[in-house]
Amino acid sequence: MPKILIPTPLRQFAEKKDSVEVDGSTVGEVLAALTAAYPDMKKNLFNDEGKLRSFVNVYVNDEDIRFLEKDKTAVAAADTISIVPSIAGGK
Amino acid sequence: MAATSLTNEEIGRYSRHLIMPEVGVEGQLKLKNAKVLLIGTGGLGAPVAMYLAAAGVGKLGLVDFDTVDVSNLQRQVIHGTKDVGKKKVDSAEESMKDINPLIEIVKYEVPLTSANALEILKEYDIVADGTDNFPTRFLVNDACVLLGIPNVYASIFRFEGQATVFCKDDGPCYRCLYPEPPPPGLVPSCAEGGVLGILPGVVGLIQATEVIKLILGAGQPLQGRLMLYDALSMKFRELKIRRNPECQGKCTVIKELIDYQQFCGVPHEEAPLPAPVSSTDITPKEVKQLIDANADFTLIDVREVHEYQICKIDKAQLIPLGELPRRLAELDKEADIVIHCKMGGRSAKACDLLRASGFSKVRNMTGGILAWSDTVDPSVPKY
Numbered sequence: 001m002p003k004i005l006i007p008t009p010l011r012q013f014a015e016k017k018d019s020v021e022v023d024g025s026t027v028g029e030v031l032a033a034l035t036a037a038y039p040d041m042k043k044n045l046f047n048d049e050g051k052l053r054s055f056v057n058v059y060v061n062d063e064d065i066r067f068l069e070k071d072k073t074a075v076a077a078a079d080t081i082s083i084v085p086s087i088a089g090g091k
Numbered sequence: 092m093a094a095t096s097l098t099n100e101e102i103g104r105y106s107r108h109l110i111m112p113e114v115g116v117e118g119q120l121k122l123k124n125a126k127v128l129l130i131g132t133g134g135l136g137a138p139v140a141m142y143l144a145a146a147g148v149g150k151l152g153l154v155d156f157d158t159v160d161v162s163n164l165q166r167q168v169i170h171g172t173k174d175v176g177k178k179k180v181d182s183a184e185e186s187m188k189d190i191n192p193l194i195e196i197v198k199y200e201v202p203l204t205s206a207n208a209l210e211i212l213k214e215y216d217i218v219a220d221g222t223d224n225f226p227t228r229f230l231v232n233d234a235c236v237l238l239g240i241p242n243v244y245a246s247i248f249r250f251e252g253q254a255t256v257f258c259k260d261d262g263p264c265y266r267c268l269y270p271e272p273p274p275p276g277l278v279p280s281c282a283e284g285g286v287l288g289i290l291p292g293v294v295g296l297i298q299a300t301e302v303i304k305l306i307l308g309a310g311q312p313l314q315g316r317l318m319l320y321d322a323l324s325m326k327f328r329e330l331k332i333r334r335n336p337e338c339q340g341k342c343t344v345i346k347e348l349i350d351y352q353q354f355c356g357v358p359h360e361e362a363p364l365p366a367p368v369s370s371t372d373i374t375p376k377e378v379k380q381l382i383d384a385n386a387d388f389t390l391i392d393v394r395e396v397h398e399y400q401i402c403k404i405d406k407a408q409l410i411p412l413g414e415l416p417r418r419l420a421e422l423d424k425e426a427d428i429v430i431h432c433k434m435g436g437r438s439a440k441a442c443d444l445l446r447a448s449g450f451s452k453v454r455n456m457t458g459g460i461l462a463w464s465d466t467v468d469p470s471v472p473k474y
Binding site: 007008009012013018040053054055057059062063064067082084085086087088089090091 | 131133134135136157163167220221222223224225228245246247248249250251253268269270271272273282284286291317319321323324328329330331332333336413416
């Protein structure tokens with residue numbers, strides 16, 4: 001099953017796990033499975049229209065899905081999906 | 092104006108650089124003639140400023156209007172206990188001058204704004220962004236794009252860091268990576284979420300390394316690549332950052348500096364605070380009066396367990412914000428409920444959640460337990 005890496009700020013919504021394996025053959029399916037398992041994650045990933053929030057990037061391996069086929073990007077069992085929200089801390 | 096030789100004093104000081112062919116006299120002269128602006132002299136800015144000063148970067152600008160607080164010292168190693176209360180730029184300058192008196196330090200003790208950013212940044216070859224908020228991140232990025240100055244970027248949160256080089260040649264910028272900021276409150280800051288003290292050391296030195304490489308023109312810059320560092324797993328990962336396809340050749344997004352507070356949905360700091368306190372707010376003093384009068388109300392603390400262990404208000408029942416949606420059944424919808432957290436942000440969210448779930452008498456204790464410590468019980472430690 002593809003592995004999703006959960007970033008630090010979102011781990012609180014996923015029982016503090018840093019990675020989760022879920023079923024799915026596209027990015028959209030995998031993220032839907034993730035938010036089905038952890039409903040609190042949903043509002044942090046998607047806006048009210050159900051679109052991925054613009055300060056959250058999703059990568060399949062090292063490539064940004066915006067430059068692949070977005071939520072229709074195919075994922076294989078060996079792929080790693082990274083969720084990378086913007087963080088601003090510096091102090 | 093550019094220096095064409097090193098003094099004997101400089102040759103002695105920089106000898107470990109000079110004997111490396113990748114730097115040599117030529118590279119050291121590049122460092123001596125370089126002008127680098129550091130935005131922020133906090134967690135990230137501290138190691139960057141100290142190492143760039145030590146390396147002999149000829150002119151270092153420091154932008155910071157903050158003063159040194161004792162809670163900074165766990166990570167901001169450029170400042171010491173004796174500096175608490177001093178302006179950060181003064182304290183930083185003192186440390187840097189001690190490390191290397193041969194460099195020039197320029198202090199800007201102002202908040203960076205759309206009105207002054209271009210004027211300040213245009214004096215420099217490279218910017219290192221180590222600020223702590225989204226409006227300034229976007230401001231620094233946009234100013235760098237408009238001026239064509241590389242922006243060596245890093246940010247940190249708890250155990251995690253991100254670093255990259257933006258705006259170098261035709262490479263991507265911050266807005267190519269993240270077109271928009273998160274709405275306020277959705278992404279916690281270090282002040283709210285905490286940061287491992289050594290994290291900015293590691294991540295700041297990645298930033299400093301990239302600055303030095305850009306000056307020397309050596310190696311492969313961290314451009315078009317987002318470096319992710321996780322201290323807990325001790326893993327570095329790298330993701331691709333591509334330039335916005337609509338911006339090939341020239342940026343089509345950034346035309347001028349804008350109102351970044353508004354862009355990021357942050358209320359203007361200079362705007363007067365709304366004087367009439369909302370009827371759904373309650374001050375710590377009023378909460379104390381309710382407790383003293385044995386009033387029938389429920390006080391809920393929505394901080395995390397580890398914060399509760401630092402300090403607490405005796406009457407309060409702990410339900411961390413993340414658990415609240417699942418634990419609503421523990422609460423009486425008709426009860427008089429007061430919610431508090433550390434500073435008032437999370438408790439405001441908890442109030443919204445309860446009201447949306449049909450609770451009618453919910454109030455937010457303004458200023459959280461920090462305000463409780465300030466105005467009711469100074470024996471409660473502040474963190």
